[in-house]
Amino acid sequence: MISRRRFLQSSASLALLPLLPSVVRSADTVVRTRPSWDTFCTGPLYEPFVAAIGAMRDNRGTTTPANWGYWVDVHVNFCPHRSPYFLAWHRGLLYRFEENLRAVSGIPDMVLPYWDYYTHPQVPPEFLDTTSPLWRKERTGDDVTEALSLDPFADDVVNFQRGSGNAFEAKLETAPHNPVHNLIGGAMGDIIISPRDPLFWVHHANIDRLWLAWFEAGNGRHMPRAYQNYWQGSLQYGDAVDEVPRVWARNPSRYMFYVYENETMPAALPPAEPPPSTSTSTVRATSLSSFSSPRTAPLRPASVRTTSLGASEPLVLDEHSVTVDVALTAQDAGQVRSLLLQSTGTQAAAKADPLRLVLDGVQLTGLGAKGGYFYKVFVNLPEQAGVNQPERKYLLGMLGSFEIGVAQMQAAMQGKGMQGMQDMHGAGKPEVRFVFPLSEALRGIWPADLDKLSISFVRANGRAHPAKGHTIHLKSLRVEADN
Helix, strand or coil, X not given: CCCHHXXXXXXXHHHHHHHCCCEEECCCCEEEEECEHHHHXXXXXXXXXXXXXXXXXHCCCCCCCCCHHHHHHHHHHHCCCCCCCHHHHHHHHHHHHHHHHHHHHCCCCCCCCECCXXXXXXXCHHHHCCCCCCCCCCCCCCECXXXXXXXXXXXXXXXXXXXXXXXXXXXXXXXXXXXXXXXXXXXXXXXXXXXXXXXXXXHHHHHHHHHHHHHHCCCCCECCXXXXXXXXXXXXXXXXXXXXXXXXXXXXXXXXXXXXCCCCCCCCECCCCCCCCCCCCCCCCCCHHHCECCCECCCCCCEEEEEECCCCEEEEECCCCEEEEEECCHHHHHHHHHHHHHCCXXXXXXXXXXXXXXXXXXXXXXXXXXXXXXXXXXXXXXXXXCCCCEHHHCEEEEECHHHHHHHHHHHHHCCCCHHXXXXXXXXXXXXXXXXXXXXXXXXXXXXXXXXXXXXXEEEEECCCCCCCCCCEEEEEEEEEECC
């Protein structure tokens, strides 16, 4: 049984299906179109897709691609989060997983749909049906509106490769990729088991689509050339699945023979979901005129304490937004200004930032590990209304269960490989460190008064009524400045 919303959508979508180039055949290749979830769930492939997911989840082994657990293991063993080829490796993962869906379903034209949360940020109702293989009970959020960002699609984000400065790959991973994982929570909020949730696959299909949309937008946006060393070698997916040449990921329509129903970048953010209605109708109409522009910066939350430059301060995060004021003496302020002036230019940008926020001893609580939230980390947010500046001007990064899990996984594997992962399961997850560069943001703000630096943790939630309590412990928060 489908909801009234889906019935109304299907009436329009079914009328359009004959016009959609879902499969384009030539003498040598078959080019398939990956549709949006709203199109896919009203079409003929939906039921076989759900049945294939159910069959894989019921297959409890981990040794063949027909097992759901195989793909969970491949992801944790090979995925390069916060590293080069983050997008390319996941593109290859989707390609091989989609091939497996065809094998399990027995349908040669089976495709993997994408969840376009820039249009519909609420979890699709098909994933909330407790009788469906698409459902997982441990999710702690159902709305990813707060995860969305237009920063990766800004006109000045023209480089792709991580480390090249203002790079698309790193920005897309920061948001929306990581925060979507955070706000869904449950398995999705845990790097080690995130592919257990069927939402993982439609989420990553959308991330892949957004990468393609960014490149197709042109206007100076570019990736390394196909012949360059960046694309040499292959991407690995375990012993039971063929590797994927890296160069295939550069141009999927040429090598992997698929396109997307919509290959345009998002131009606006969806509005926040209105308060729940007492109506039983599940229909939700969203017009283009109701979309918001890029988010403006929030006001600075009330300070919880004051510390000094270089001093360590413990901090516990919960359901509230908080600010720590780092007091600067006149000598400190002079030192900071000098560092900001010195850290300009390409050569300096390649080095470690001489002015940085350091979070040490970061650890999740039991509640925090469930996800459904994250914190945006800002520097020097406005204290009064009327300062209409974009959020990205003050943003340092994100902190949630997914980011912490990635850092813990990398720390455990350092020098030990997968043995470190096994040790982590036995001895518990390690405390980790986060370092956020400060210079770029402060140069963009260039505060007239430098008597303090304000570090704000602004809470974002994936549900209207999130759980309350401690989520993240920080043994030490400090601002460091090189001499």
